[in-house]
Amino acid sequence: MQIIKYPAKEQWEEILKRPSMDFASLFDKVKITLDNVRENGDKALTELTKEFDNVDITQFEVTNAEIEEAEKLVSLELKQAIEMARRNIWKFHSEQLNEFSEIQTSPGVYCWQKTVPIEKVGLYIPGGSAPLFSTVLMLGIPAQIAECKEVILCSPPDSNGKIHPAVLYAARVAGIHRIFKVGGAQAIAAMAYGTESIPKVYKIFGPGNQYVTAAKQLVSLNDVAIDMPAGPSEVEVIADETANPVYVASDLLSQAEHGPDSQAILVTTSEPLIEKVLEQIETQIEVLPRKEIARKSLNNSKIILVESIDEAISITNEYAPEHLIISTRSYMVVAEHIVNAGSVFLGHMSPESAGDYASGTNHTLPTNGFAKAYSGVNLDHYFKKITFQQLTPEGLTNLSNAIILMAENEGLQAHSNAVKLRLNMR
Amino acid sequence: MQIIKYPAKEQWEEILKRPSMDFASLFDKVKITLDNVRENGDKALTELTKEFDNVDITQFEVTNAEIEEAEKLVSLELKQAIEMARRNIWKFHSEQLNEFSEIQTSPGVYCWQKTVPIEKVGLYIPGGSAPLFSTVLMLGIPAQIAECKEVILCSPPDSNGKIHPAVLYAARVAGIHRIFKVGGAQAIAAMAYGTESIPKVYKIFGPGNQYVTAAKQLVSLNDVAIDMPAGPSEVEVIADETANPVYVASDLLSQAEHGPDSQAILVTTSEPLIEKVLEQIETQIEVLPRKEIARKSLNNSKIILVESIDEAISITNEYAPEHLIISTRSYMVVAEHIVNAGSVFLGHMSPESAGDYASGTNHTLPTNGFAKAYSGVNLDHYFKKITFQQLTPEGLTNLSNAIILMAENEGLQAHSNAVKLRLNMR
Numbered sequence: 001m002q003i004i005k006y007p008a009k010e011q012w013e014e015i016l017k018r019p020s021m022d023f024a025s026l027f028d029k030v031k032i033t034l035d036n037v038r039e040n041g042d043k044a045l046t047e048l049t050k051e052f053d054n055v056d057i058t059q060f061e062v063t064n065a066e067i068e069e070a071e072k073l074v075s076l077e078l079k080q081a082i083e084m085a086r087r088n089i090w091k092f093h094s095e096q097l098n099e100f101s102e103i104q105t106s107p108g109v110y111c112w113q114k115t116v117p118i119e120k121v122g123l124y125i126p127g128g129s130a131p132l133f134s135t136v137l138m139l140g141i142p143a144q145i146a147e148c149k150e151v152i153l154c155s156p157p158d159s160n161g162k163i164h165p166a167v168l169y170a171a172r173v174a175g176i177h178r179i180f181k182v183g184g185a186q187a188i189a190a191m192a193y194g195t196e197s198i199p200k201v202y203k204i205f206g207p208g209n210q211y212v213t214a215a216k217q218l219v220s221l222n223d224v225a226i227d228m229p230a231g232p233s234e235v236e237v238i239a240d241e242t243a244n245p246v247y248v249a250s251d252l253l254s255q256a257e258h259g260p261d262s263q264a265i266l267v268t269t270s271e272p273l274i275e276k277v278l279e280q281i282e283t284q285i286e287v288l289p290r291k292e293i294a295r296k297s298l299n300n301s302k303i304i305l306v307e308s309i310d311e312a313i314s315i316t317n318e319y320a321p322e323h324l325i326i327s328t329r330s331y332m333v334v335a336e337h338i339v340n341a342g343s344v345f346l347g348h349m350s351p352e353s354a355g356d357y358a359s360g361t362n363h364t365l366p367t368n369g370f371a372k373a374y375s376g377v378n379l380d381h382y383f384k385k386i387t388f389q390q391l392t393p394e395g396l397t398n399l400s401n402a403i404i405l406m407a408e409n410e411g412l413q414a415h416s417n418a419v420k421l422r423l424n425m426r
Numbered sequence: 427m428q429i430i431k432y433p434a435k436e437q438w439e440e441i442l443k444r445p446s447m448d449f450a451s452l453f454d455k456v457k458i459t460l461d462n463v464r465e466n467g468d469k470a471l472t473e474l475t476k477e478f479d480n481v482d483i484t485q486f487e488v489t490n491a492e493i494e495e496a497e498k499l500v501s502l503e504l505k506q507a508i509e510m511a512r513r514n515i516w517k518f519h520s521e522q523l524n525e526f527s528e529i530q531t532s533p534g535v536y537c538w539q540k541t542v543p544i545e546k547v548g549l550y551i552p553g554g555s556a557p558l559f560s561t562v563l564m565l566g567i568p569a570q571i572a573e574c575k576e577v578i579l580c581s582p583p584d585s586n587g588k589i590h591p592a593v594l595y596a597a598r599v600a601g602i603h604r605i606f607k608v609g610g611a612q613a614i615a616a617m618a619y620g621t622e623s624i625p626k627v628y629k630i631f632g633p634g635n636q637y638v639t640a641a642k643q644l645v646s647l648n649d650v651a652i653d654m655p656a657g658p659s660e661v662e663v664i665a666d667e668t669a670n671p672v673y674v675a676s677d678l679l680s681q682a683e684h685g686p687d688s689q690a691i692l693v694t695t696s697e698p699l700i701e702k703v704l705e706q707i708e709t710q711i712e713v714l715p716r717k718e719i720a721r722k723s724l725n726n727s728k729i730i731l732v733e734s735i736d737e738a739i740s741i742t743n744e745y746a747p748e749h750l751i752i753s754t755r756s757y758m759v760v761a762e763h764i765v766n767a768g769s770v771f772l773g774h775m776s777p778e779s780a781g782d783y784a785s786g787t788n789h790t791l792p793t794n795g796f797a798k799a800y801s802g803v804n805l806d807h808y809f810k811k812i813t814f815q816q817l818t819p820e821g822l823t824n825l826s827n828a829i830i831l832m833a834e835n836e837g838l839q840a841h842s843n844a845v846k847l848r849l850n851m852r
Contacts, residue, residue, distance in 0.1 A: 021648060078835055081828035088531040088825075092813075096539065098524050105514035105786035113522065116765050118799050130837040166835060202798040217647055221655065222447060225799035229647065250844040257840040284847075288839050335814060339542050346816040351844035354817055358828040360531035361813040372628040373544050373651035375811040385801040387518075387787040388761060390772040391780055399514075402507035402784040409504055409592060411556040413714050414683040418676040418777035421710075 001266075001281075001298050003274060005305040016319045018368055019261060019300060021231050026214040030185045033211075034218060037189035042196045048186040053127075055161045060197045062163060062179040067172055070165035078166065085134065085358040086173055089141045092360030096379035097145075108395025114386045117146040118225075120199065121382065122191035123176070124206030124216075127156035127183055131164035132207070134356065138363050139205045139227075139377065140174025146382035151176050152201060154191060156183020184208075185215035192219035203227070205364070205377065227377055231368035232261040235352055236321035236341075238312045238334060239277075241270040243327035244348055248273070249280030251325050252301070253294055254353055260296035265319070266303045267312045274303055313337045320371040323352045342371045396422060427692075427707075427724050429700060431731040442745045444794055445687060445726060447657050452640040456611045459637075460644060463615035468622045474612040479553075481587045486623045488589060488605040493598055496591035504592065511560065511784040512599055515567045518786030522805035523571075534821025540812045543572040544651075546625065547808065548617035549602070550632030550642075553582035553609055557590035558633070560782065564789050565631045565653075565803065566600025572808035577602050578627060580617060582609020610634075611641035618645035629653070631790070631803065653803055657794035658687040661778055662747035662767075664738045664760060665703075667696040669753035670774055674699070675706030677751050678727065679720055680779055686722035691745070692729045693738045700729055739763045746797040749778045768797045822848060 007015055036044040042060070049057045074082075102112040123139045125132055136153065143151045153176045155163050163181060171179055180198050182190060188208075194200030203225040204216060213230050220226040235255035239248050252264040266277060281298070285291050306312050313334060316324060320340035328334055331346045338344060342365030343355050356363045365376035391399070400419050407415035419425070433441055462470040468486070475483045500508075528538040549565045551558055562579065569577045579602045581589050589607060597605055606624050608616060614634075620626030629651040630642060639656050646652040661681035665674050678690040692703060707724070711717050732738050739760060742750060746766035754760055757772045764770060768791030769781050781787045791802035817825070826845050833841035845851070 024647060077827075078831050081831040084532070084825070084828040085832065088535070091529060091531045092537050095526060095529050100521060103517060103521050103786075105517045106510070106784075109514070109780075109785050111518050111786050113804065119765065120798075132836060134832055134836060221450060221643055222794075225796070246847050247844070250840065250847045253840040254838070254844045257838055284840070284843060288843075289837065290839065294840065332816075338812065339545065341812055343813040343815070346814060349819050349822045349848060350815055350817040351822075351848065353829050353833055353838075353841035353844045354535075354822065354825055355813070355815055356829075356841060357832045358532075358825045359535050359815045359817065360529075360537050361815055366810075368648075370651070371810065371812075372546075373810060375809075376813060378539065378811055378813075380806060380811075383801075384792075384797065384799060385804055385806075386764065386767055386797075387769040387781070387802060387804075388772060389769070389776055389781055389785045389787055391776040391785065393775050396775045396777075396780065399510070399780055399784045401503075402510040403779050403782075405504050405507040406511065406560055406783045407779055410558060410560060411715065412680070412683055412779075413716065414676065414679040414710070414720065415779035415782060417710060417714075418673070418680045418779045421672050421676045422775055422777065 001278065001301045001303050003303045006307060007304065012315060012318055015302065015304065018263065021368060023210060023214040023217055026210060027218060030211055030214040030218060033185040034189040034215060037186050037195065038193045045182050045186055045190060045195060048184065049157065049182060052184050053156050054159050055157050057157055057161055057181050060180045060182055062168065062181060067168050070168035071172065073165035074169045082137065082170060082173055085137055086141060088358055088360030089137055090145065093142045093145050093379050106395060106398045108392035108398060110390045112388050114388060115383045116386055117148045117383055118203050119148065120150040120201040121148050122201035122204045123151070123153045124187055124204060124208055124212060125153060125155040125167055126208050127158065131167050133166040133170035134363065135207065136167055136170035137174050140171065140176050142377065142379050142382050144175040146379060148382055150199065152178045152180065152199065154180045154182050154187035157181040185211045188212060188215035188219060192224045227364065227381060228366055228374050229370060232263065233258045234263040234321055234367055235323040235325065236265040236267060236316060236319060237325045238316060238328060239266060239268045239270065239273055240309065240328040241273065242329045243273060245273055245276035245280050247348060248277050248327060249284055251351055253281060253284055253288065254351065256294040256297035256301065257288060257290040260293055261300065262297040264297065264301040267306060267315055269306055269309060269312060271305055274305065309334060316341065320369045322365045322367045322371065325352060340372045342366050342376045427704065427727045427729050429729045432733060433730065438741060438744055441728065441730065444689065447794060449636060449640040449643055452636060453644060456637055456640040456644060459611040460615040460641060463612050463621065464619045471608050471612055471616060471621060474610065475583065475608060478610050479582050480585050481583050483583055483587055483607050486606045486608055488594065488607060493594050496594035497598065499591035500595045508563065508596055508599055511563055512567060514784055514786035515563055516571065519568045519571050519805050532821060532824045534818035534824060536816045538814050540814060541809045542812055543574045543809055544629050545574065546576040546627040547574050548627035548630045549579045550613055550630060550634055550638060551579060551581040551593055552634050553584065557593050559592040559596035560789065561633065562593055562596035563600050566597065566602050568803065568805050568808050570601040572805060574808055576625065578604045578606065578625065580606045580608050580613035583607040611637045614638060614641035614645055618650045653790060653807060654792055654800050655796060658689065659684045660689040660747055660793055661749040661751065662691040662693060662742060662745060663751045664742060664754060665692060665694045665696065665699055666735065666754040667699060668755045669699060671699055671702035671706050673774060674703050674753060675710055677777055679707060679710055679714065680777065682720040682723035682727065683714060683716040686719055687726065688723040690723065690727040693732060693741055695732055695735060695738060697731055700731065735760060742767065746795045748791045748793045748797065751778060766798045768792050768802045
């Protein structure tokens with residue numbers, strides 16, 4: 001890890017710079033895949049699955065029999081763990097339902113907002129080394145609470161043509177309606193355009209590699225909404241002298257094991273803590289199965305020594321971390337000043353892994369500084385809001401002068417006429 | 427207008443197809459502008475403003491003196507109209523503030539969500555024939571309610587180097603902090619990257635031509651959030667035999683005068699209404715200053731005769747119109763079944779122009795079928811939500827089995843260790 005002591009404010013931008021993401025450079029390549037699926041449907045999916053996943057698939061939809069088989073393969077303990085996570089995610093996201101009642105903005109002008117679930121949503125769950133069944137819960141449960149009518153899931157098949165049993169089990173728990181064995185940019189294309197087997201959806205959620213990310217960006221330009229732009233995962237820990245270096249090191253390593261491009265940043269007011277954390281990292285990393293990945297990631301990672309907690313807060317709001325762990329004496333006071341972050345973990349007993357799995361908050365969060373403008377996935381992401389207005393003759397009369405004057409000053413005479421004709425004003 | 431009688435359901439997709447938008451074809455061109463501004467800052471802005479707006483600008487920020495001068499140029503009547511609109515927009519958007527309180531998802535696991543205003547937002551207001559001061563109100567007032575710290579506005583200067591007085595006046599009314607004379611893709615670049623004069627923002631709102639739209643899409647890939655993807659404006663009217671053809675024609679024309687690519691669609695159960703509406707359009711269009719534009723737009727427009735109101739509802743949810751006017755006997759019953767639309771106008775006395783200016787609802791709405799997944803601009807667009815969690819030792823103990831099992835089953839040992847080390851489990 002790179003150690004930076006007392007950087008001047010002018011250096012912050014450079015220090016906090018993330019590895020640059022340029023998915024646009026993949027667009028040409030990914031566009032060929034998208035166009036192929038758009039034109040050739042299932043035939044293209046079969047070919048691309050053969051090419052990228054080394055398996056022949058012609059029947060993409062996972063059958064009930066396959067799901068029931070998967071259910072038997074998941075241990076009782078893991079099922080109980082999933083149930084605990086499900087319950088907490090459900091509780092936290094249910095609280096996010098909002099009411100909005102009709103208001104009269106002027107006499108006779110009734111306006112309201114209706115929150116309507118997005119009818120068709122698609123979830124993408126990557127394959128690869130780790131079966132991300134926790135992400136199935138995080139993306140599926142809010143869709144269930146929102147009562148989206150059609151929730152589908154795509155995930156790449158392994159070389160035996162199967163999806164990991166824990167993913168299938170979690171999909172059933174989260175009430176996913178249909179599951180398809182297809183991955184990569186071709187899965188995104190299938191959900192954006194529809195094929196013979198896979199229905200078109202209105203919004204696509206979920207993480208993925210750079211091809212999946214590029215594909216999501218491309219289809220979002222014109223065809224379908226996406227959850228948010230995605231980049232490598234990241235954590236920042238703010239720590240003072242009360243922080244436990246064992247815990248801090250374990251949190252930095254939790255992030256580092258995600259992938260070689262993950263970023264872990266420690267911002268501290270305590271110089272003695274730095275050495276202790278580094279020692280702990282060395283001790284703990286040795287026994288990790290993914291230690292090679294973690295080591296690579298730590299090369300991108302930084303420890304920043306600052307003068308004061310105030311400075312730590314400023315640097316944090318500038319960086320806008322996806323995950324923020326506040327391990328300081330007065331962590332609640334610090335938390336009050338955080339305005340740019342995805343999800344915040346307070347105090348010494350709140351590791352990021354609690355939120356990754358089971359506290360109930362969502363783990364799909366804005367990376368790459370997007371926390372300055374984006375929320376993590378929450379119930380809002382599964383709804384859109386429609387506004388309604390109903391005017392009585394009196395209501396239209398009350399607004400008529402304002403509408404007519406504004407429309408005519410904008411050069412829009414027909415807008416004005418729509419009012420005048422209704423009120424016999426011409 | 428094209429008249430389609432009793433189309434079969436299989437034909438709907440073809441009938442409802444919008445003119446295709448391909449902003450991606452402009453990307454290469456627009457990217458040159460973006461890169462130029464990113465590298466050369468104000469110097470590039472001056473050159474591009476000279477090229478596209480035919481005016482020399484070196485001081486981009488509008489001064490207080492200029493705003494005060496503009497204020498004198500706006501008539502008292504228009505000021506009163508703007509005040510009425512402002513008050514209604516403020517009322518409607520203020521109602522959208524949401525509360526979310528802390529919950530305990532498991533004993534000792536406290537989770538909450540904090541709604542935080544996006545600190546820096548930028549509004550783009552096009553120049554051209556119509557000064558869109560109403561859009562200044564629609565995009566500025568929610569930012570004011572949200573208490574965004576820095577709200578800036580960019581709009582192209584006219585050939586005298588000025589912005590229309592009504593735009594400047596509305597900006598002051600809406601509490602915009604700083605105003606800059608720059609338009610086009612270069613304005614979007616300036617707000618996305620920052621220049622010497624113009625601060626970088628975190629989210630960009632506002633309509634624009636195809637270059638502005640392409641620029642917004644490009645900067646949204648990696649640098650800054652945007653309000654929503656944009657396409658040509660559109661209205662659908664559902665009408666039965668109780669509809670007044672004079673009003674229906676005036677509403678279709680309100681849409682048609684926006685631009686040659688605007689779409690107006692009438693879906694009706696009443697065959698006799700069609701002839702009457704066409705006659706009324708001919709009568710009303712003659713006196714419109716923008717009749718040439720309206721005629722072009724009507725060429726893209728359609729009248730669809732359907733068997734029943736149920737069919738009209740289905741076709742509407744398939745089309746997902748930006749604006750929907752329901753002029754039927756039982757308009758409230760129809761409204762209950764609408765799930766895909768931007769803003770809905772109910773009954774015979776609620777023209778679209780009411781919502782365009784003064785009812786209080788927002789007029790920045792999803793076009794191009796995006797209403798299937800997107801909301802129109804509302805207060806949420808100016809906030810992001812940060813999740814927080816605080817676990818007591820008991821709380822972490824309660825979750826520990828779930829976290830450890832799930833993390834280890836996902837192959838993420840360090841995630842598990844972050845819990846075990848805290849609970850002395852190894």
